[in-house]
Amino acid sequence: MAQRAFAFALMCIGFFMATLDIQIVASSLRDIGGGLSASQDELSWVQTAYLIAEIMVIPMSGWLSKVFSTRWLFVASAVGFTATSMLCGLAWDIDSMITFRALQGALGAAMIPTVFTTAFVLFPGKQRIVASTTIGALASLAPTLGPVIGGWITDQWSWHWLFYLNLVPGIAVAALVPKYVHIDEPDLALIKRGDYIGIALMCAFLGCLEYVLEEGPRKNWFGDDAIVACAWISAICGFLFIVHALTAREPVVDLRALAVRNFGIGSVLSFVTGIGIFVAVFLTPLFLAEVRGFSSLQIGLSLLSVGVFQMLALGAYAYATRFFSMRVLMLFGLVCFGLGCYLYVPLTHDWGWQQFLLPQALRGVGQQFAIPPIVTMSLGSLPPSRLKSASGLFNLMRNLGGAIGIAVSATMLNDRLNFHYLRLNERVVHGAPQVESLLAGSTDHWSAIAGNTLDAAQAGLAQLHALVLREALVMTFSDTFFALSLCFVVAIACIAFSQPIHNAPPPDAH
Structure with missing residues (x-):
């Protein structure tokens, strides 16, 4: 029982970091903009790039955990998230920051849903209530505390430490999870019959939808050609994705x-x-x-x-x-x-x-x-x-x-x-x-x-x-x-x- 609780705690740390980083920059965007000479429109993408990438990868995490196992997917996600956090802190202009934030969101995304699955696999009965309470608290607390922690760190040190903050816990999680998390085994044979059509449709649907939602308010919605094109792509791919997901034998x-x-x-x-x-x-x-x-x-x-x-x-x-x-x-x-x-x-x-x-x-x-x-x-x-x-x-x-x-x-x-x-x-x-x-x-x-x-x-x-x-x-x-x-x-x-x-x-x- 103690080992299961420790394994769950390790994964909760990774989950909290990935969720916290969505909003940790919210109260520090002006400082980041000053450091990177970025406009207000460009700064919004520091948050949006992370969220778009995360939204696209989260639905794939179930299939990825079946292929590589929960343990190794979580380790890979923690390593990628930690490395890209360091790169965000080292960003030299707004374009590099947006690129690294997108990679950070994509690579850290798998840590979020795997914790939910793990809680329901590891713990029976009333213990599951404690686990779900913990996850629920972290899921709502992290976005709330993000601006609080971010504002304090930026005021005390600099905005770079918003990202360096992830390095020590990220390394610890990546090092300890292989030893303590044993839930399932990898099945690499699933790579051959992966739902790649569904993945492509889903990424096009969610990616274009998020672009429309982010840029629409600033570009007068359908008065902009790029918004119209992305809206059509999102609608068509979304429809095809739903049809495919409901008819495929093993949808993503x-x-x-x-x-x-x-x-x-x-x-x-x-x-x-x-x-x-x-x-x-x-x-x-x-x-x-x-x-x-x-x-x-x-x-x-x-x-x-x-x-x-x-x-x-x-x-x-x-x-x-x-x-x-x-x-x-x-x-x-x-x-x-x-x-x-x-x-x-x-x-x-x-x-x-x-x-x-x-x-x-x-x-x-x-x-x-x-x-x-x-x-x-x-x-x-x-x-x-x-x-x-x-x-x-x-x-x-x-x-x-x-x-x-x-x-x-x-x-x-x-x-x-x-x-x-x-x-x-x-x-x-x-x-x-x-x-x-x-x-x-x-x-x-x-x-x-x-x-x-x-x-x-x-x-x-x-x-x-x-x-x-x-x-x-x-x-x-x-x-x-x-x-x-x-x-x-x-x-x-x-x-x-x-x-x-x-x-x-x-x-x-x-």
């Missing part, structure tokens, strides 16, 4: 598992929680940077409360499993998560960590209570023979939810900003008492500094414009958080259609 991704009710519903819930986790981590640092002008460290500290309350909720969740069913705990978690997102709606331009405390506390508690039951419900509903392929699909849904959620949020931020700015601008007219008072005060202030009435009047108008733009931006963030909270209404409704959650997986059919 087991889409038929979605017909199992609890797995299908669990995948939808994984998608929604992915939206919740990644979009909240995307929006909050952006608000604090653009509206409040916070530094990397200030942003990280403002987000710290989510992780603190999630860790506090860990013990409460473990205790609650003795008295309440998994469905009740999952419902409580999703309600807290959705309510936490809704409480962001009344935000104002002066919100800081004090105002964020309650919404983030509910988010932290909600993540801890919702995600472990979702993992147990989804993967616990399948026989062991289907776990490897299904685990890749389940994890894909979470990351895909995050990618789509971030793209929709970015589009809303652009469109709703224009809407609110125009509406506010209609009310900011000469003759309005508040406007005249503000302009008079600004003109007097700048006249005292500049000594020129004309320049002071122009400075006052510029200050008024900045004020209107700031308030429009705050209202835009409020709208986006409201849309995010509505996603959890759908998730809560899905629970009504789920079946009771069992700890033991069903037997394989013969």
Whole structure:
């Protein structure tokens, strides 16, 4: 038992590193951009390149683990992830950084779904609850802590250490996993009958889809030829991939598992929680940077409360499993998560960590209570023979939810900003008492500094414009958080259609 627990702990370290690195750069992009002389559009690809590569590889991990075994696939993934982390820290320009981040995401991706499979293979009965609780906590904690850890490291040392941080644990995991992890044996004969058509279609579908989602908000969506071309490629390859996966004898991704009710519903819930986790981590640092002008460290500290309350909720969740069913705990978690997102709606331009405390506390508690039951419900509903392929699909849904959620949020931020700015601008007219008072005060202030009435009047108008733009931006963030909270209404409704959650997986059919 001790060896199994240690083996699982080793794999959890690799899993945490790979998940953490999606968002570890979130609060440090300005520092990275300054170091690499990169524009804002280029900087977004530091995150996106990692996510695209990870999304493309995760679904293949089930087949790869059958070919090379879980042990050696995990070792290869840890070695590749560690090496590319070092290369990211050594990047000399933005192009090299994006290339190394894509390789880091692709090579580290296999460590994520293999941990889920391992937990359900290694541990029986109630021990599986502990394992799924651990995985669920890490899966939601890593993206949340990413900006916190990243902001602190960048402030204390430099952005290069965001990547050097992975070297010691990565080497340790790669060295120890071969000795302690023994789950299955490699079957190299599977290489000959691999589903290479399915892999090619899936990569084209997911890669082009992620490009459309990332670049669409900045390039006016279908007003750009490259976006249109990628959208067509994604749609055609996606359709062909689904048809192929449902008709092939040994597809790379087991889409038929979605017909199992609890797995299908669990995948939808994984998608929604992915939206919740990644979009909240995307929006909050952006608000604090653009509206409040916070530094990397200030942003990280403002987000710290989510992780603190999630860790506090860990013990409460473990205790609650003795008295309440998994469905009740999952419902409580999703309600807290959705309510936490809704409480962001009344935000104002002066919100800081004090105002964020309650919404983030509910988010932290909600993540801890919702995600472990979702993992147990989804993967616990399948026989062991289907776990490897299904685990890749389940994890894909979470990351895909995050990618789509971030793209929709970015589009809303652009469109709703224009809407609110125009509406506010209609009310900011000469003759309005508040406007005249503000302009008079600004003109007097700048006249005292500049000594020129004309320049002071122009400075006052510029200050008024900045004020209107700031308030429009705050209202835009409020709208986006409201849309995010509505996603959890759908998730809560899905629970009504789920079946009771069992700890033991069903037997394989013969």
